Amino acid sequence: MKNGKATIHDIAEKLQVTASTVSRALNNNPRISDATKKKVLKAAKELNYQPNNIASALRSGKSRLIGVVVPTANRNFFSSVIRGIEEIANSVNYKVVISQSYDDYEKEMQTIEALLNVQVDGIIASIGKTTENVDHYKKILKKGIPLVLFDRVTNELDVSQVVIDDYYGAFQATEHLINEGCRRIVHFSNSQNINIYKERKRGYEDALLKHGIPVDLELIRFSKLQLEDGRTSMQEVIDAKIPFDAVFSASDYSIMGAMQVLKENGYKLPEDVKLVGFGDEPFTSFTEPTLTTVNQKSIPMGNITAETFFEILNQKDQKNVISKKTILKPELIIRNSSLKTQNHNSTIDLIA
Amino acid sequence: MKNGKATIHDIAEKLQVTASTVSRALNNNPRISDATKKKVLKAAKELNYQPNNIASALRSGKSRLIGVVVPTANRNFFSSVIRGIEEIANSVNYKVVISQSYDDYEKEMQTIEALLNVQVDGIIASIGKTTENVDHYKKILKKGIPLVLFDRVTNELDVSQVVIDDYYGAFQATEHLINEGCRRIVHFSNSQNINIYKERKRGYEDALLKHGIPVDLELIRFSKLQLEDGRTSMQEVIDAKIPFDAVFSASDYSIMGAMQVLKENGYKLPEDVKLVGFGDEPFTSFTEPTLTTVNQKSIPMGNITAETFFEILNQKDQKNVISKKTILKPELIIRNSSLKTQNHNSTIDLIA
DNA sequence: TTGTATGCGTTATCAA
């Protein structure tokens, strides 16, 4: 026992048994008597034994590490999903390695390569916005390594996925605006190659059609949906003198930009224009007016993603797993930016 | 060569040399000829050889993994520091394992335990708000494992630290308010057991004293500095009819709460009350008025923290490292919430 | 139920 670290051999020596016996005792192997098992556990505690995961990983081929690839952890949605994944993973003694792709295709490939290099047992990922070629994900599957996608998924891959019903969320949001009396609803969307944005747009359109409102292509603006993009898109609509009475954005960030530009142009919110975002970022609750938005159920999504992952991991034949798609219902969080009658907690109310 | 994975033995066989030779070629060992080195590298590429980090870790005792402990990755500051750490780490072929303590003492201990279990080569950490006992960090040092702290540090540990000059940042912020004509500046602080908050308060006080303004304890309010706490503290000051003309908060979140309450109570910003926050969270640029705040230089902090870490890691004698403290100068970002004359880009301006 | 023997893939030591 050198440099303070006890191994199974130290325990074995102390107890006058062999290392195999100790190993079995420590791993809930049935081929051991309760008596020795107890003794081993006791000795392990006394020697302050900490298993060497690396040796175990080398021998067993399991690192008890899950690689999680997200565009950025600095987003309420993603960090909450990670938290949801960790809850489940830690409960079965797995550890999560977080990797950020920064929505960059090159970085995404590198980071997956790096995760495979540290021998993760599997990967959970959300695909970056700029990623159009998914060969690096195919490589994971070809190696027989479990892969689960969440939120930003693709149909090009036959893997299990956990998503929210973007269509449903967008439909609810749009219908809510219609119920509040809006007829000319601007929609901010992103590239239609990205599934979630395609679905949100479809939900928006179907809600309009259901209520007999024609889809006006002039009202749909495409961008990267950052705050600045929201500013630009909004200003364009205003400058083109296109009539509108609401904005439903596929992102909380771009709706913020719209909110700024609208105020700068003298519009009263929500009287003149009603706003709904998507994502329920924390800041949406402290804008003025507070922002109606769609909550994506991030922690449950993380839980379910991890559970799906472990189901796959525990299957014998990695090549023949049946992929399943879990769809969560998002929730419309109604705040002041979309309401005819102001909620009494509104800051706007009280200032006026 | 089974299941598609080439090992150094496969390369050795192909080239009719031994595994040792291959290993040397792959690891820039000087005891090898250029000719064989070239051949090995070529063969490695042909066989698509990927080194097994786990085997290497077991043998060499180095996992090429750094554990990073942060309260939460879902904060602009922390996620940027992580990014800064990753930049450096990846450049020397190290991988970062991010662990969140959620500002919970128990979780912090568990997560460090878990990191040590996956055999990280060292730990970079920012101490949680509720952590008062640092024995779990002492344990890391006792094991001879490199440890570097950033931002939320402690004096109880003899380790290298990277911090910003909180005193300086607070001093600048307060002096700026004084220059803008404020005399009764409320200060929001947190527990004085946490170094950064103690320093910020000290900076606030010294700036006042320098300008001959007495420190009025009634103006200093302690809380957890969340948005809700800011609301409560602000309302308390108002209700107590304590005169004030500015608020300098040690956190962007609580200053948001103050901003809300002030507006609800009919104060005009920044005319009646000027505000300065701390942290430069992204949302501070889209409040109304836009918020003056202190930028903590997060990416450079991450870079320097990682560099410091590797300096220590590369030292022969882990027990005798000399700890050093790096102090970065924060930067005051002046926006509209603290200015007498409004900046022309101001949204307030344009609405009015 | 326990022990024996072996190997996971790499690196380090020693010898040639």
Added chain:
DNA sequence: TTGATAACGCATACAA
């Protein structure tokens, strides 16, 4: 400069 051999700590097939 290269090769042979052992060892890192653990888990498992096989034997007892």
